[in-house]
Amino acid sequence: MIRIIIKKREKELPYAYSSTIVILVSIFLSLVVLSFFGINPMIALWEAFVLPILTVYGWANILYNGLILLLCGVGLVIAFKAGVWNIGAEGQMLMGAIAATWVSLYLIPKAPSIVMIPSMFIVGFLFGALWGFIAGVLKAKLGVNEVLTTMMLNYIAYQIVYYLVMGPWANPATSYPVSKPFPEQAWLLSVSRPLPVSVPTLILALTIAPLVHLMLFRTKLGYEIRAIGSNPIAARTYGISYAKAVIISMLLSGGLAGLAGVHAVAGSILTPQLRRPEQVSRGFGFVAILVAWLSGIKPLPVIFTSILMGLVFLAGFAIQISFARGIGSTHLFTGVMLLILSIMETYRRYEISVRIHALRRILRWF
Amino acid sequence: MNRAEVLNRNIRRIGVLMEEKSRFLISIIIVAILSAAAGAAAMYFALGGGPAGAAPTKLKAAWIYVGPIGDIGWTYAHNYGRLYVAGKFSSWLDTTYVESVTAADFSACVNLLIEKGYTIIFATSFEFLEPSYTAALQNPNVLFFHCSGWDIYLPGAQPTNLGFYFAEFYQLYYLNGLMAGALTTSGKIGYVAAHYIPEVVRHINAFALGALEAAKYLNKSITIYVTKIGSWYNPDVARSLASQLVSNYGVDVIAFTEDSYAIVQFCQEQFDAGNPVYTFSHYSPMYTYGPNVTVSGQLVHWEVIYEDIISKVYTGTYNKDNLKDKVDYWWMLREGAVELGADFGMPINPNFIKKLNTTLFEIDEKLEAEFKAFGMEKAIIVQDGKKYASIYNLVMLRLKEMREESTVFDPFTGPIYDNAGNLRVLPGLRLNRYELWTMDWFVSNIINLAS
Known part of the structure; x- marks a missing residue:
């Protein structure tokens, strides 16, 4: 059994914290996706x-x-x-x-x-x-x-x-x-x-x-x-x-x-x-x-x-130019950012923990 | 402590870890990104991606597109041309593209391209004319080629490093018009235009001239209903305008200028519902989206123009000092830059060949002589002492004539009246390029619904 526990935080995480994470994580994930298309994420970032x-x-x-x-x-x-x-x-x-x-x-x-x-x-x-x-x-x-x-x-x-x-x-x-x-x-x-x-x-x-x-x-x-x-x-x-x-x-x-x-x-x-x-x-x-x-x-x-968003748009063009990958690169950045933002908005207000009970029970047999 | 207790304790620890996991994961990701950023700089220069590392021997050409390459119309055809030259000249040519660029972002894209060492830039939209002009002045060492512009539209004197090119369709629109005139049963033909700029007005008129010529031969009365979208790419509006033309005006053939296959799809749906409406491919083959309704169409071979331009840049024939004087392509059937067809290699959809072949009209001596001059004696059918030919063979004759080195036939030959009844082109005269590029009137029998 997997148990997901969602608890309202007594004190919400500060926006400065969650937004920084949104920006960093979305850039990171976008680069991961780009790397599936044979684009070196390091070079892409630069x-x-x-x-x-x-x-x-x-x-x-x-x-x-x-x-x-x-x-x-x-x-x-x-x-x-x-x-x-x-x-x-x-x-x-x-x-x-x-x-x-x-x-x-x-x-x-x-x-x-x-x-x-x-x-x-x-x-x-x-x-x-x-x-x-x-x-x-x-x-x-x-x-x-x-x-x-x-x-x-x-x-x-x-x-x-x-x-x-x-x-x-x-x-x-x-x-x-x-x-x-x-x-x-x-x-x-x-x-x-x-x-x-x-x-x-x-x-x-x-x-x-x-x-x-x-x-x-x-x-x-x-x-x-x-x-x-x-x-x-x-x-x-x-x-x-x-x-x-x-x-x-x-x-x-x-x-x-x-x-x-x-x-x-x-x-x-x-x-x-x-x-x-x-x-x-x-x-x-x-x-x-x-x-x-x-x-x-x-x-x-x-x-x-x-x-920052102005930069993201220009970055989209820059990726298109460097890797001939089309407008998808711009949409990728903004789309992933929106997705992570929605996820973080919940995480900011709720504490989420996952407990895998089955694992505990299975392990107990040994 | 027995084994089970040890395990239990460890499991509890895992549980604690799991709750801490999210925060831990995030820290890892932050560290990963920061180190990636640091690494990126190092790798970039290590791999020779820096400004000094660009390969000096290869030509670098870039295309800036106004729409998405997946539009199956205008931009798709340009990108096909890019891929063609990129493949053909791969040993000395590098290409890239930027799509869905607005005029406001054009200059930023140009500068990113120049930053990356691109020295040849193709701007494939009328909307990029002003920013291309500005960019050409600011970057005198970069070659700019603007598609569909002309010096009369520029805000100032043409820079020497800015050239123009265009694959012109009006001959094909005329041929499509002939077929539309033969196929319509209601006598009502529609045209969905993007804008009423001279280029589109010219195409509407050529299409109407073809339809009216067919009508004259076949003793039909034909009206052409024209409406406009106000945008080059807007499948939804294109579709709804087509639907209005059909339901409100009883139109049964529709030609269009819009960068998607929305209207072809709409016509196929009408056909499937038992109300056939015929149409034509525009820019790219759209036959597959409407196999029962796409009669023919206008197809482009940008690769013919791109190949010519790029190879002449490579040999040094074109350089930053002579584009103004040497590069003004206005290529049509004769140069092979355009093709008549529902699909490449299919000038007329086989479903319509029989119908067009059996639509006969009486020919005069002049047409008879033209058929003979182009080796089409077999097209002349003699019945009861009168001579007939089919619309199909007329299309084929005109196609041959317009491929000739010297102009044997041109649709814009007088007498031509506008839709207010004024004589616009005197009998026997032909419109020149300036008149074609500034055309702002509709030929007779056109009803402008968007006025």
Whole structure:
């Protein structure tokens, strides 16, 4: 008889501990899998995770992708802390991208960078927040499941972008579905020269993560959000407004994803312009969920986990190049990471031990 | 202490160990990874993988794909070409690829490739045009070959180390159109497009011209319903658009531009359900996904172009200073870069040959002369003093004509009217390449459902 004993831990393992293990174990297991395909895991480790970070272009890519994940991830942390499962970062990002296009091409196309860039981010925040707000209000006032609404709002945002680039905002100079290029004052990389990464977004993201940390852990609002998230019934008994916590957390969550959307279009190494939705959000709104979980639902570690995930994506390309093994290598890394993360989430909270009694009984015969 | 007690004690120890096991295992794994990381660096240089260790004699070529190589369409065909040259030139050529790359990640991939010593880069998507241009300017010693682009689309002057290539399908679309026009019974033909960019519009028009020519010979009235997906690869949308064309518009032949076999599968299902809808292979052989419905199709031989480019780079004919002037491939039937077929070596699915062979039309003197000029006298059937030929033989004649060294026949020869009734190509004139590359109008009898 095998007996598996699962006991709730008196003290949960710290996230720092479990996330480190998730990252290390998933890299280890991915390399083991790769070695079955005749790839030397040692060389793979070097080529995938070390070589890319030795180049400027490597960092440009890691940070461009990483900042999208950072802003989305910090936003998701707020929602997850309130116990709201926002899986709509993808759509909220697209709304931010729409805002950036609208501001730079139609609202104030002549404005200088100093006005243009803050306006893009502010309107991007508002558009993203609106998308979060819709799901937040529906949950708070009508009890509609936010997983469904945020997911469906993703598709709506997707179709809006399609409609815009193929219809009213289509660039007349090309028959490809893209908007006109943004005016140069709106290019985040052109104000960041000579650095190959968007400095405005970098500053914004590195300010927002600590601010969100302070908001969540040092203010009354943050306390209310966390209280609603951990025990809504008890929190309500203490007079904390459920609706307020849910709506505000979704507003902020969506707004931050909106900022990521602004960065995704205006901070791109390509000519900033609104493109087909899958070229703008690229599924990063979903990857951000993994980033937020890896951080242990805390804003500051997101800085680390988002950059790490940016590296994982580049590492996937590097493996493809070195071993001609295809996109499977990228999916392998992220998939194994998600799997181990789910396993560790249980292990973090429960003590698990396995006892093989049959073995004991068999051994007793000797 | 007897034996049993000793054992029992040991077993208890094992039990304790087991509870401690998880933590112990994790520590082991951490140590293993850290030592692996340290070892990796050492091994990497020991095995000569470092920057200095790259073999200097081999050419290194890389392909950057927009989709997955398993799409059985566009990317699959490019990768087939890569494998072909990799095998053929294995003594002096190394190749690799990166798949499912978005334009935003293109430059990072290029830099990783250059880091690994690759000096020839094939960018196989229209979407990579702008990043290829930027990368070519930034890396003047690397040769960039962009598939489907042209200098008129570039944001600035063409760098000397950037060349273009394309295997053009419009001749094959025209031939497919002839067959579609002969096979339709409802007189309604569908086309599911990826985007309305000039390349696709040209293909839609060539297909429509073929269908209309068949209609003229066979006294049919034909309408072509065109709709678009907005994406190169989206099997779900392709399928649902095909299904709408069939159920809402009564279409019984569908051509498409989409990088999967979703529509072929859909048509086969329609056939199995007793409502045959015919279609064509696109880019790669799709016959096996719809043996009863795939009439013919347009197949590509990228390997012909890749072989030519790579061998000319090897001999030094192409270098970083002359791609702008020398490399602008626009290869078709004559160069063998494209093939008419449901499958390689199967120009027309045997299930349809009989039907196409018995679909006769009256030919005029001009066609009679063409048949004779190409050694197809047997194709001319004389009945009651009138001369007839079959659509099958017309397709074969056009195929021969378009393989000729000099242009004997081109589908885009006037008079051609657009669908608003304007005369777009004067009688006897032929569209030139610039006009074909910027085409933004549909020929007559096309109804654009996506407008």
